Amino acid sequence: MQPNARKRFNSSFTTDKYQALLDDVHRKFDHKPNFRIAETPVFIGNDLRIKLFDACDQISAVLCRSDFKELTELSLQDSYRVPNEDDHTTFLQMDFGICRDDDGQLVPKLIEVQGFPSLYLYQDMIAHLYRRHFDVPDDYSHLVNMGSEEYIELLRSIIVGDHHPENVVLLEIEPHIQTTRIDFLCTDEKLKIKTLCISDLKTSGKSLYYLNEEGKKIDVHRIYNRVIFDELLQRHDLRTEFFFTREWDVEWxxxxxxxxxxxxxxxxxxxxxxxxxxxxxxxxxxxPEDLENYVLKPMFSFSGAGVIFHLNRQAIEATNNPTNYILQEKVKYEPVIETMNEPVKCEVRMLLLWPRNAQKPFIVNNLARLSKGEMIGVKYNKDKDWVGGSIGFFQS
Structure with missing residues (x-):
């Protein structure tokens, strides 16, 4: 998207460099991620960077409203409500499709906002590997107003806090098979906390614990939650002692x-x-008459599940529970990144943090996804190159 950095990158690109990047990722933890890593990072020029930051500020202003909990109370069903909710989210993601406005200028359009963690640790690692193997200008950074050491320490202070790392667990459903496992491995390496399947979280009264590799009982004082409720509700096969909706002596x-x-x-x-x-x-x-310009989305699904992209009146009228759906104007992604063949579309996820003592959330990092298909996602990009997960480097 930033033409000079893009030309410089493409002119020096080789498949050998790309393979060396992949080999480094695989060797790091003896693990091959089950998502495609794109051949290129995204170079985000100042104009688009300013717009992305402005968009995050405008959206954050709504989340900071004193009546935000009141506005969103209907989002919580009693059967899903977890006790001891804090004043505001800790983790915040904003996904933007990169489009062109009527004047031909690049502009971000919000796809989704999520009060849930993302790949905070992996994105820092992959940024350094792109920089190691490719020509990334020195005046571009994936982080905002900090370096990697400060970034890792910030995450440590938020996730681990004053606790001993062994008393903090990253909680997930069968983490060893999750697409995001590479981030769990990075988190374990940097923060030294244990990744735990929800079925291995044990209870004793209102206390929680797990058994370590030696079979020793380790108390759990804090949970870094990565369990997606949408998935949990579908896993009737899981046998657990722990249930989210009960009262526990634990920090979230x-x-x-x-x-x-x-x-x-x-x-x-x-x-x-x-x-x-x-x-x-x-x-x-x-x-609306022009339904080709809209999408129908279930409110509480994840990773695009259940979205009706090619919409008609019958699909809307057949919706069993309209309370759980939104109708949204369609975002028209622009293929803005030049590659060695056809240009690709781009979605940028802005990664924000909101520590307890902060007045508002702030941007720290990002994640990019590249696509040659109709939409972003694996099923739209089978057998295609220059697509998949990536990182954005912001011009400074």
Whole structure:
């Protein structure tokens, strides 16, 4: 997207460099991620960087409203409500499709906002590997207002805090088979906390513990939650002692309720030039005639599950529970990144943190996804190159 950096990168690109990058990723933990790593990072020029930062500020202003919990109370069903909710989310993600406006200028358009962790540690690692193997200009950085050491220490202070690392667990469902496992491995390396399957979390009264490799009982004082409720509700085969909705003597970092409060449920409350118009389906008085310009989304699914992209009146009328859906103006991604063949579309996820003592969330890092297909995602990019997960480098 930044033409000079892009030309410089493409002119020096070789498949050998790309393979060396992949080999380094695989060797790091003797693990091959089950998602595609793109051949290129994304170079984000100053104009687009300013717009992305402005968009995050405008959206954050709504999340900081004193009545935000009241606005989002209906997002929480009693059967999913977890006790001891904190004042605000700790982790915040904003996904933007990169588009062109009527004047031909690049502009970010919000796809989704999530009060849930993302690949904070992996994205720092992959940024350094791109820089090691490719020509990334010195005046570009994936981080915002900090270096990697400060970034890791910030994450340590938020996730581990004053606790001993062995008393903090990263909680997930069968973490060894998750697409995000590479981030769990990076987190373990940098923060020294244990990644634990929810079925291995043990209970004793209101206390929680796990058994380490020697069979010793280790108390759990804090949970770094990576369990997605959408997946948990489908896993009737899991046998667990631990249930989210019970009262436990434990601290949450990334309280589960924010997964619901800051989600697609939030989108209709956002009014910004960077946010496509969105309505709760239950509040829609008239179905638009131009449905080809809209998408229908279930509010509490993850990773694009259940989204109806090619929409018609019958699909809307057949929706069993309109309370759980939103209708959103379609975002038209622009293929803005030149590659060695056809240009690719780009989605940038801005990674934010909101520590307890901070007045508002702030941007720390990012994640990029590249696509040659109709939409972002694996099933739209089979057998294609220059697509997949990546990182954005911001011009400074």
């Amino acid at each position: 970092v990334g309280h589960p309720n924010w997964f619901f409060r800051i989600s697609k449920f939030t989108l209709p409350f956002l009014d910004s030039p960077y946010v496509p118009k969105t309505w709760f389906l239950r509040d829609l008085h008239q179905i």
